Amino acid sequence: MSKRATAGILGASGFIGSRLAEWLILNDLADVRPIVRSFRGLSRLSRFDLDSRVADATDQAGLTTELQGCDVVFHCVVGGHETILKSIEATYRAAAAAGVRRLVYLSSAVVHGHNPAPGTDDDSELLANQPFEYNVSKVMAEQRLTELSQDRKVETVVLRPCIVFGPRSQWWTAQVATQLLLKTAYLVEGGTGICNTIYIDNLVKAMWLASAEPAAAGQAFLLTDGERVTWRDLYASVAAAVNVDPAGILSVSLEEMREVQRVALVQKRLGKIKQSRVSRLAIGMMSEKLKHVGRAVLSTPPPPPGTAAPVSAPSPVIDPEITSLQWCESMLPIAKAATVLGYQPQVSFKDASARTAAWLRFALGVS
Amino acid sequence: MKVALVGCGAVSEVLYGKALLQLEGEGLVSTSAVVDPNPRRTAVVGAILPGARQCASLDEALAQAKPDLAIIAAPHRFHADQAVQCLDGSVAVLCEKPMATTVAECDRMIAAAERSGRVLAVGHFRRFFPSCQIIKTMIVTGALGAVRSFRVLEGETYSWPAQSASFFKREESGGGVLIDAGAHTIDLLLWWLGDVSEAHYVDDAMGGVEANSVLRLKMASGAAGTVHLSRDWPLPNRYVIECEHGWVTYICDQVDRLEWGFHARPYGLESGIHAMANNLAEPRQLGADVPSFMACFVNQLRNVVAAAKGQAPLGVSGVEARKTVALIEDCYRRRTLLPMPWLEPGELARAHRLAHV
Numbered sequence: 098m099s100k101r102a103t104a105g106i107l108g109a110s111g112f113i114g115s116r117l118a119e120w121l122i123l124n125d126l127a128d129v130r131p132i133v134r135s136f137r138g139l140s141r142l143s144r145f146d147l148d149s150r151v152a153d154a155t156d157q158a159g160l161t162t163e164l165q166g167c168d169v170v171f172h173c174v175v176g177g178h179e180t181i182l183k184s185i186e187a188t189y190r191a192a193a194a195a196g197v198r199r200l201v202y203l204s205s206a207v208v209h210g211h212n213p214a215p216g217t218d219d220d221s222e223l224l225a226n227q228p229f230e231y232n233v234s235k236v237m238a239e240q241r242l243t244e245l246s247q248d249r250k251v252e253t254v255v256l257r258p259c260i261v262f263g264p265r266s267q268w269w270t271a272q273v274a275t276q277l278l279l280k281t282a283y284l285v286e287g288g289t290g291i292c293n294t295i296y297i298d299n300l301v302k303a304m305w306l307a308s309a310e311p312a313a314a315g316q317a318f319l320l321t322d323g324e325r326v327t328w329r330d331l332y333a334s335v336a337a338a339v340n341v342d343p344a345g346i347l348s349v350s351l352e353e354m355r356e357v358q359r360v361a362l363v364q365k366r367l368g369k370i371k372q373s374r375v376s377r378l379a380i381g382m383m384s385e386k387l388k389h390v391g392r393a394v395l396s397t398p399p400p401p402p403g404t405a406a407p408v409s410a411p412s413p414v415i416d417p418e419i420t421s422l423q424w425c426e427s428m429l430p431i432a433k434a435a436t437v438l439g440y441q442p443q444v445s446f447k448d449a450s451a452r453t454a455a456w457l458r459f460a461l462g463v464s
Numbered sequence: 465m466k467v468a469l470v471g472c473g474a475v476s477e478v479l480y481g482k483a484l485l486q487l488e489g490e491g492l493v494s495t496s497a498v499v500d501p502n503p504r505r506t507a508v509v510g511a512i513l514p515g516a517r518q519c520a521s522l523d524e525a526l527a528q529a530k531p532d533l534a535i536i537a538a539p540h541r542f543h544a545d546q547a548v549q550c551l552d553g554s555v556a557v558l559c560e561k562p563m564a565t566t567v568a569e570c571d572r573m574i575a576a577a578e579r580s581g582r583v584l585a586v587g588h589f590r591r592f593f594p595s596c597q598i599i600k601t602m603i604v605t606g607a608l609g610a611v612r613s614f615r616v617l618e619g620e621t622y623s624w625p626a627q628s629a630s631f632f633k634r635e636e637s638g639g640g641v642l643i644d645a646g647a648h649t650i651d652l653l654l655w656w657l658g659d660v661s662e663a664h665y666v667d668d669a670m671g672g673v674e675a676n677s678v679l680r681l682k683m684a685s686g687a688a689g690t691v692h693l694s695r696d697w698p699l700p701n702r703y704v705i706e707c708e709h710g711w712v713t714y715i716c717d718q719v720d721r722l723e724w725g726f727h728a729r730p731y732g733l734e735s736g737i738h739a740m741a742n743n744l745a746e747p748r749q750l751g752a753d754v755p756s757f758m759a760c761f762v763n764q765l766r767n768v769v770a771a772a773k774g775q776a777p778l779g780v781s782g783v784e785a786r787k788t789v790a791l792i793e794d795c796y797r798r799r800t801l802l803p804m805p806w807l808e809p810g811e812l813a814r815a816h817r818l819a820h821v
Contacts (some may be wrong), residue, residue, distance in 0.1 A: 139631075140622030
């Protein structure tokens with residue numbers, strides 16, 4: 098970019114959007130324009146003096162107004178199926194109307210499924226037939242963006258990170274910590290599956306590269322930390338941060354994982370109950386062995402003072418989607434991102450874990 | 465008593481509107497005006513209080529609706545000017561927290577109250593929670609011995625249904641989480657524990673307003689402790705007070721229960737709070753449930769109305785609430801940047817420049 102860019106960030110109040118905004122500001126790379134759905138979304142962003150805007154990411158007219166003057170827009174919106182699809186359409190059309198040069202769309206590696214076939218790369222066909230709604234929604238959003246961008250009014254870049262963790266990660270940092278403290282964490286086959294992590298700072302660096310590299314236009318990129326990290330490694334790093342022995346994490350066998358997923362699939366087909374209830378029902382239908390393991394874990398002594406002191410111990414809820422994610426047998430490649438974007442993960446998993454631990458202790462109020 | 469509700473943001477819609485409606489039903493007040501420059505907001509709050517005149521300015525409300533009491537619930541920066549205008553017009557004031565953004569503003573408000581002889585109350589309504597009142601009694605009586613230390617963790621991912629960006633602009637709000645939700649926290653600590661002798665303060669404002677604050681306080685009594693506030697991330701929302709013989713915990717917004725216990729004992733207590741039964745035959749019998757969160761809020765308003773009529777002592781006066789603003793102002797004056805070891809060194813350097821510390 099020849100001049101300093103103005104970067105619009107949709108979904109700027111969330112984990113990835115807010116860190117992108119913070120990273121761009123603290124590295125003095127762009128004028129940042131966060132766009133959030135409601136005023137309350139400004140709480141984290143307002144640590145900085147910013148030109149923040151409020152608009153619904155599915156409202157094309159509103160977005161067109163708020164994107165005026167932006168060179169690039171990052172789409173980091175989270176939501177359900179409808180939001181995912183409506184927001185990508187509204188954002189592309191608004192970006193076109195506002196004269197935005199490039200749209201960087203944050204998709205997900207799950208467009209290739211949770212356990213991609215060996216040899217899967219950035220240009221492999223997307224897996225449209227998947228059991229999980231989020232994955233299907235992301236596939237459909239990418240396909241829709243491809244259709245929309247045929248008019249070439251806005252350059253598009255699609256990024257597909259996998260397991261994004263780090264400070265302010267709800268799913269893969271805070272929730273894991275909570276489950277560890279409550280002794281409800283579990284790992285498929287002891288966590289030997291490949292995790293395909295990407296530390297948040299590595300991701301936002303890649304996002305910035307994707308916004309600027311001319312050759313990236315029209316391309317999609319898989320993004321990870323480029324290290325072989327297992328699920329056990331990820332959980333163990335969080336466990337260390339919160340003083341929990343990872344040896345106590347419940348191990349779910351492949352058979353039990355498939356049992357949970359089978360029950361979930363049956364229930365989904367029956368369409369009788371919501372997914373949140375499926376998991377609990379699945380527990381009830383599990384083998385006695387797994388229930389026994391669960392009880393054994395829950396009967397261990399409570400954590401030491403200062404870590405956690407639940408009034409009553411909750412039961413582990415084995416989620417079919419989480420177990421599916423945890424059984425990944427292949428490392429996703431980042432060769433294309435390295436070649437085209439010049440992406441090199443700057444923060445190793447070890448350093449990322451240490452930084453995440455520092456934040457986690459602060460966020461839990463134990464630092 | 466005629467009441468004007470000044471400012472039609474979220475607190476007026478969520479709390480004051482319903483509270484006034486209840487007091488109207490009891491015949492204690494009539495809401496004569498709702499005031500906001502945004503007609504959409506006066507319409508929203510006016511729908512809750514249909515008898516009120518919808519006014520675009522305080523001038524209009526004072527002239528047309530002639531209130532006896534004004535509830536100031538506008539953005540923080542307006543608190544002082546609006547309160548002084550009301551008091552100088554012989555209208556009693558209940559000012560939302562924070563009382564103001566500076567001590568100088570508080571002093572102007574207090575002076576106006578003294579000039580007019582009208583009530584100046586401040587909305588630190590947690591003091592009306594039975595749980596907070598019992599802790600106050602436990603501390604004052606030394607039931608668990610002298611207070612040694614305390615640890616406050618209060619925070620959430622910001623969820624207040626703010627109707628404008630005023631909470632997030634220093635020129636409007638005077639600061640971030642410390643002066644906003646933290647005003648309640650500081651008020652409780654000062655009420656329970658007395659004056660502060662030393663304060664150390666860090667936050668994460670980098671050109672804007674803070675989302676996270678950490679205070680280390682030493683009280684004149686000798687007790688010392690930490691306060692961690694956040695509107696960035698959920699915290700346990702517990703105030704643990706360690707005393708000579710035991711401990712007591714206030715759980716945020718729990719009006720009817722406390723946790724407490726004695727040191728080095730394997731058991732603690734979760735105590736539900738009830739009203740006394742007022743049974744002459746058995747004077748130690750527990751009776752009805754205590755007022756709910758909303759009922760405590762209404763009780764605050766009921767107290768202000770009674771005080772304005774000279775029928776009851778005022779719960780939280782401007783003079784009392786000034787102490788909270790003074791500590792907050794002192795914290796902002798001495799603030800340094802929150803340690804954030806999860807950031808890159810280069811980022812931290814720029815963060816310090818942006819934070820002007």
